[in-house]
Amino acid sequence: MSHIVEIKTEVRDEVAIGSACRRLKLDPPTRGTVKLFSSEATGVIVNLPGWRYPTVFDTQTGEARYDNYGGHWGKQVQLDRFLQAYAVEKAKREAHLKGHTVTEVSLADGSIKVTVTVGGAA
Amino acid sequence: MMPTIEIVVTPTGQTQVQTKGFTGSECRQASQFIEQALGQRTSEQLTAEFHQQANQSQSHQQHH
Numbered sequence A: 001m002s003h004i005v006e007i008k009t010e011v012r013d014e015v016a017i018g019s020a021c022r023r024l025k026l027d028p029p030t031r032g033t034v035k036l037f038s039s040e041a042t043g044v045i046v047n048l049p050g051w052r053y054p055t056v057f058d059t060q061t062g063e064a065r066y067d068n069y070g071g072h073w074g075k076q077v078q079l080d081r082f083l084q085a086y087a088v089e090k091a092k093r094e095a096h097l098k099g100h101t102v103t104e105v106s107l108a109d110g111s112i113k114v115t116v117t118v119g120g121a122a
Numbered sequence B: 001m002m003p004t005i006e007i008v009v010t011p012t013g014q015t016q017v018q019t020k021g022f023t024g025s026e027c028r029q030a031s032q033f034i035e036q037a038l039g040q041r042t043s044e045q046l047t048a049e050f051h052q053q054a055n056q057s058q059s060h061q062q063h064h
Helices: A014-023 A076-097 B026-038 B048-062
Strands: A003-009 A030-035 A040-046 A055-058 A063-065 A101-106 A112-117 B004-009 B015-020 B039-046
Touching: A003 A076, A003 B026, A014 A040, A014 A076, A076 A101, A076 A112, A076 B004, A076 B026, B004 B026, B015 B026
Parallel strands: none
Antiparallel strands: A003 B015, A003 B039, A030 A040, A040 A055, A055 A063, A101 A112, A112 B004, B004 B015
């Protein structure tokens, strides 16, 4: 039997954030409060390539706080890449914690497919 | 067929989770940990395989 579920990624796992940063060769994340253009934000701080201000993830809500002025202060594609890396690393981490086997492949359209074999050796 | 969970993450970070090779409602239970860990479910689709195997199971039971 099979079902397909669409998920809106929520960034709530600090370990997976760190893994995503390593995957993308970014500086390690830190936790604290930073000043954005017109406000402050508290959470896990990630510096995306070419962005004027850091991106801050509230791990309670999974939401991202940032100021990139419609792309002028940082390209959206960098945040998208990070979200993709986070989701991949988070999925792999959760599968490994359950003792499942995990493989990963890159697809032609830029998507990444993670296959979890249930009951496989870790 | 070994039961599997496929997670496809698009370049924009949207995620699709698909289960394959499970029996009955196990598919939903099997992927629940991944779905909850990743974020908010926005839609669900039960595949033709889900309904087809459910019908076969009911038909089989009627003969006993």
